[in-house]
Amino acid sequence: DARVTQTPRDKVTEMGQEVTMRCQPILGHNTVFWYRQTMMQGLELLAYFRNRAPLDDSGMPKDRFSAEMPDATLATLKIQPSEPRDSAVYFCASALGLAGGNEQFFGPGTRLTVL
């Protein structure tokens, strides 16, 4: 049963520290998404990649956030330095493209708490 995996599942850190979240998309999926979910803002798209190239990162605070795909099996989201307002659940999702009604498959999320 193919699924998206994310690590860590939970992360507690101090303000100012670097945080790296990792995602392994479903094998063969060429489109990868990063979302952030909070009670106040709901689900927000941070960035997404197709064939490892960033297509849209307009939702991401550029000064502290960065997203990359070092290879087709790994996507990373980094926050440096972290701030308390970054506390949220971060979801990775992958898809076999989006045309033709293909769905996004979501990982279980990384719950980040910045103290």
Next chain:
Amino acid sequence: GDSVTQMEGPVTLSEEAFLTINCTYTATGYPSLFWYVQYPGEGLQLLLKATKADDKGSNKGFEATYRKETTSFHLEKGSVQVSDSAVYFCALTANTGNQFYFGTGTSLTVIP
């Protein structure tokens, strides 16, 4: 631009009640429409979808029909269960596959 508007929550129903969660969309062309469900502590997962007008998506007793004339994709279930308590998201993908939008989510609580 394209967008999705869904019913504000939260919604609280008694077990076996009828459920409707409204979703309307704005799009050019013929988008694909989706309902995703998020159970507590989990990521979103696809509940059902429809890719062309008049298609009906169905799964786990839930149904939604793609209505182009009313630009709607309302989610319905005839008899909800406690286990249906979750947040439901309506979503749209443009037919080009390059744009996609999620609604704000509707929280459903079903009480015994």
